[in-house]
Amino acid sequence: xxxxxxxxxxxxxxxxxxxxxxxxxxxxxxxxxxxxxxxxxxxxxxxxxxxxxxxxxxxxxxxxxxxxxxxxxxxxxxxxxxxxxxxxxxxxxxxxxxxxxxxxxxxxxxxxxxxxxxxxxxxxxxxxxxxxxxxxxxxxxxxxxxxxxxxxxxxxxxxxxxxxxxxxxxxxxxxxxxxxxxxxxxxxxxxxxxxxxxxxxxxxxxxxxxxxxxxxxxxxxxxxxxxxxxxxxxxxxxxxxxxxxxxxxxxxxxxxxxxxxxxxxxxxxxxxxxxxxxxxxxxxxxxxxxxxxxxxxxxxxxxxxxxxxxxxxxxxxxxxxxxxxxxxxxxxxxxxxxxxxxxxxxxxxxxxxxxxxxxxxxxxxxxxxxxxxxxxxxxxxxxxxxxxxxxxxx
Amino acid sequence: xxxxxxxxxxxxxxxxxxxxxxxxxxxxxxxxxxxxxxxxxxxxxxxxxxxxxxxxxxxxxxxxxxxxxxxxxxxxxxxxxxxxxxxxxxxxxxxxxxxxxxxxxxxxxxxxxxxxxxxxxxxxxxxxxxxxxxxxxxxxxxxxxxxxxxxxxxxxxxxxxxxxxxxxxxxxxxxxxxxxxxxxxxxxxxxxxxxxxxxxxxxxxxxxxxxxxxxxxxxxxxxxxxxxxxxxxxxxxxxxxxxxxxxxxxxxxxxxxxxxxxxxxxxxxxxxxxxxxxxxxxxxxxxxxxxxxxxxxxxx
Numbered sequence: 174x175x176x177x178x179x180x181x182x183x184x185x186x187x188x189x190x191x192x193x194x195x196x197x198x199x200x201x202x203x204x205x206x207x208x209x210x211x212x213x214x215x216x217x218x219x220x221x222x223x224x225x226x227x228x229x230x231x232x233x234x235x236x237x238x239x240x241x242x243x244x245x246x247x248x249x250x251x252x253x254x255x256x257x258x259x260x261x262x263x264x265x266x267x268x269x270x271x272x273x274x275x276x277x278x279x280x281x282x283x284x285x286x287x288x289x290x291x292x293x294x295x296x297x298x299x300x301x302x303x304x305x306x307x308x309x310x311x312x313x314x315x316x317x318x319x320x321x322x323x324x325x326x327x328x329x330x331x332x333x334x335x336x337x338x339x340x341x342x343x344x345x346x347x348x349x350x351x352x353x354x355x356x357x358x359x360x361x362x363x364x365x366x367x368x369x370x371x372x373x374x375x376x377x378x379x380x381x382x383x384x385x386x387x388x389x390x391x392x393x394x395x396x397x398x399x400x401x402x403x404x405x406x407x408x409x410x411x412x413x414x415x416x417x418x419x420x421x422x423x424x425x426x427x428x429x430x431x432x433x434x435x436x437x438x439x440x441x442x443x444x445x446x447x448x449x450x451x452x453x454x455x456x457x458x459x460x461x462x463x464x465x466x467x468x469x470x471x472x473x474x475x476x477x478x479x480x481x482x483x484x485x486x487x488x489x490x491x492x493x494x495x496x497x498x499x500x501x502x503x504x505x506x507x508x509x510x511x512x513x514x515x516x517x518x519x520x521x522x523x524x525x526x527x528x529x530x531x532x533x534x535x536x537x538x539x540x541x542x543x544x545x546x547x548x549x550x551x552x553x554x555x556x557x558x559x560x561x562x563x564x565x566x567x
Numbered sequence: 568x569x570x571x572x573x574x575x576x577x578x579x580x581x582x583x584x585x586x587x588x589x590x591x592x593x594x595x596x597x598x599x600x601x602x603x604x605x606x607x608x609x610x611x612x613x614x615x616x617x618x619x620x621x622x623x624x625x626x627x628x629x630x631x632x633x634x635x636x637x638x639x640x641x642x643x644x645x646x647x648x649x650x651x652x653x654x655x656x657x658x659x660x661x662x663x664x665x666x667x668x669x670x671x672x673x674x675x676x677x678x679x680x681x682x683x684x685x686x687x688x689x690x691x692x693x694x695x696x697x698x699x700x701x702x703x704x705x706x707x708x709x710x711x712x713x714x715x716x717x718x719x720x721x722x723x724x725x726x727x728x729x730x731x732x733x734x735x736x737x738x739x740x741x742x743x744x745x746x747x748x749x750x751x752x753x754x755x756x757x758x759x760x761x762x763x764x765x766x767x768x769x770x771x772x773x774x775x776x777x778x779x780x781x782x783x784x785x786x787x788x789x790x791x792x793x794x795x796x797x798x799x800x801x802x803x804x805x806x807x808x809x810x811x812x813x814x815x816x817x818x819x820x821x822x823x824x825x826x827x828x829x830x831x832x833x834x835x836x837x838x839x840x841x842x843x844x845x846x847x848x849x850x851x852x853x854x855x856x857x858x859x860x861x862x863x864x865x866x867x
Contacts, residue, residue, distance in 0.1 A: 246763055246766075267767055268766050268769050268770065270767075274764055274767040278758055278760050280761050282761065282779060282782075284783075293765070293768055294768030294769060297769045297774060345768060
C-alpha cells in the first residue's frame, strides 16, 4: 500500500497533500520509564488533520516524550491508545508509521550527499530510480537548496542542513511531520527566517505537524494551537491568543512571558494592592475561582477575600504624572532596545519589575517614578486552594 | 569618553601580546632544530639505525641480497607467511565483529556492573603475551579446564591449546581490549538520532546498521583493526608459550636467529614481515579510508 502511494509522479506531491492531513488521537496515554520515572501523567490529546500543534514547555516537562510516542520511538503504557485517522498505531513501530522527523541535531547522514540524504527514504521504500530522482529534485527545489544537491553535509551551514532535513522528512509524504526543536541550534536571525519558511511550508502542504519547542515566541508564531506542558502534565491547550491573554495558571502566565509578579489581595470583588484598588471587572484576565459561582465552602473564599498573584508584562504598568500615580518605584537599570527602552524598577514588589518607556523619554538610573496600572493587561490569580480547578470547570 | 579610553587602553596590550604569541609560534631555525633534536635522536636510535643494520645484515649471508626473496621461494617460509597472514586477518575480523557489537551495546546501555564489565574486558591490556599463552594452556591444554569438563561429560579430553585454535583464542583475547575501546570511542560520537531518522524513513534494522552505524564506526574500526592486525602479525609471546606445531613468522625468525644462527635469513624475514604488514594496512586504508574520512569530518 505504501509503495503504491509512492508511485505517483513527484510533481503532484504538493497538490495531493493539500487535501488535508491525518487526524491524530492519543487516548488515556501515560508513559513510565523502565526506571520507574513517570514521564507523562494520564492525558488525552487530539490533533486535527492539517493542524500545526506546538508542544511548549521547559526541559523535562514531557513534550519530547509525547512527540516520541507519536513517532513510535516510545510506546505508551498499557491502556493508552494512539490512532492516525482510522488506523490504530499504538503498537506499530516507527518504520511502519510513515512519520517524518526533523531533529535539533539535524541528524543528516554524514556519509551521503544532500541528494542522497533526501533520496534515502525513497530508496528504502524501493521507489523506482527515475521517479526517485524526480521527487528528490522537486523537494530540493521546494526548499531552495537544489544547487546544493551534490554537496557533502559537512559543507553546509546550519540553516542549509535544517532545510535538507525538512526535505528528507517530507519526501516520503508522511502522515504527520514531527519537529523536535528544529531551530534551537541556529542563531537568532536565521531562526526567525527559517521559522517563517517552515510556517508557510506547513500551510502549503496542509500536513498535520507537531512541533516541540521551549521558545514561547516560536510557539506563538507557528502554532494553530499550543499545548503548554508542566512536569509531565498538560497545563493548558489553546490558540496562541488564548495562551497569551488568558493563561489558566501562574505557571503558564510566567512561561509565556508575563514575568512581572506582584502579591495582592482580593476584597469584595476588587483587587487590592497597598493603597490601590481595582475592580475585578476591569482586570483583563482574572482567575479568582469565584466562590459564589462554584459553591466553594472554603471560609476564606466565602467572604470573597483571599490572596492574589498578579502577573503582567512590560505593558501592564506605565509611567504617569505624579498626581495620577498609583504606585511609586525607583529606576535601577535602563536598557535601550531601539524602538523602546526597558526599565528595571524596584520598590513596587518584592522583586524588581520591568516596564517599557518611549526611547526618547528623559530618565536616569536612580530616578523616582510614578506608575499607573493598565488593568486590561493584568492577569490575576486568586490564591484559593483550588483556584485552578475551579477555573477549568468554568 | 571614559568608555572609549577604557576600550583603547585594553585593546593595545592585547594587540602586542597577539604579536608576541605569533612570533614565538614561528620559531627561528635555530630554535626549531633544537626542539626537533630529541625527536630525531629517538627515531634514529630506536628505529632508523636498527632497521638499517638489520636490512644490511642480509648482505652478509651466503646468498647476499637475494636472501630477501627467500620468503617467497622457500616453501616453509612462504607457508609460514601465509599462515601468519590468515591467522592475523581472521583474528582481526572476528575481533572487529565481536567488539563492534559489544562496544556498541556498552555505549548505548546503562546497567549495574557496566563499569566492572568494561574493566574486565580491558584487563588483557595489562598482560604480556606469555601470560596470555599460559592462560590458554590452563583453559584448553592437556590439564586444562575444557579438557577436564569434556572428559567428565563425554569421556574424551578436548585439547586445542597447542594448535591453531589455541593461538587464535590467545590472539583474540589479546586484541579485544584495544578494539573495544576504539569502538566505544567512535560509538560515543554516533548521534542516536541518526538511527531514529533512518528508522522514521522506513529503514529496517539491518539497513540502519549498514547505512548509519557501520559508516559511523568505520574510523574506529579501521584504526583499531590496523593495530589488531599488526599486533597479531608480530605477536611472539603467546606463540612462544603455546608453540608446538604452529609456525607463525615471528617464531620462524626466532628459530632461524637463535637455533640455526641463520642471521641473514632472520633479518630478511624480519624486514619482509614489516613490509608486508605495512602493505596490508596501507591497502585497507586505501580501500575504505576515504569513506571513513568523510564520516568523521561530517559528524554534526
